[in-house]
């Protein structure tokens with residue numbers, strides 16, 4: 001097999017389509033293209049992970065307590081990371097763009113509004129995952145997929161739409177400021193993720209031993 005040939009099999013690039021990065025055919029040395037491409041790659045990480053949940057869930061039998069618990073824990077991590085991403089965008093990234101780059105005012109408002117459109121569907125998914133992990137409900141792959149279907153359309157639209165919106169920051173002519181805000185955003189994300197990981201062992205469900 002040549003290194004560029006796609007290996008056979010089903011990969012996590014479906015059913016939800018991955019995004020193209022603006023940097024695919026534009027220079028990454030441009031700060032706005034870099035920032036928008038970085039965001040597209042982060043969104044692709046979430047999309048790939050959701051695809052892997054979607055593809056694996058039906059392969060796990062309700063009776064398989066070990067594998068279903070592993071998948072549900074993975075779902076729990078996924079939903080926590082997506083929520084964290086959107087919280088930091090709202091609390092820091094988008095507001096910092098607006099405060100420090102006058103021309104960015106209002107550009108990102110539509111993307112913040114979109115967060116509301118999948119919020120309830122994601123919350124229902126999270127509630128089921130938590131409840132199944134707590135042993136209050138049984139693992140049901142059909143139900144899990146139906147719950148994903150309940151938020152996937154607005155979530156995918158949001159993941160797609162945010163990239164051209166970020167590209168509009170080119171209009172402000174303040175690429176260096178866009179990059180600076182984005183660097184600060186990355187530091188905050190890293191701190192929050194590290195904090196979450198450090199605090200996790202105490203409240204994480206016990207795996208393997210207690211199934």
Ligand SMILES: [Fe+2]
Pocket residue numbers: 039043085089162
């Ligand atoms: Fe985003």
